[in-house]
Amino acid sequence: LVKKITSWSNKLRTTLALSSTKGEYKVLYEAAKNITYICRLYQELGLS
Structure with missing residues (x-):
């Protein structure tokens, strides 16, 4: 039983x-x- 619980725990x-x-x-x-998006916005606004 302990092996099954350990196996299930490892899978989880x-x-x-x-x-x-x-x-x-x-x-x-x-x-x-x-x-x-922010980089492209800055480029369009001429801020980069």
């Missing part, structure tokens, strides 16, 4: 880690989009 941790990593990539992607 792996799933959470992958989910967390995926969330971090989404945040980085959104940040990059915002930075790109």
Whole structure:
């Protein structure tokens, strides 16, 4: 029984880690989009 619980626990941790990593990539992607938008806006306004 202990082996099964340990195995399940390890699978859960792996799933959470992958989910967390995926969330971090989404945040980085959104940040990059915002930075790109701001850079283009500055260029259009002649501020860069």
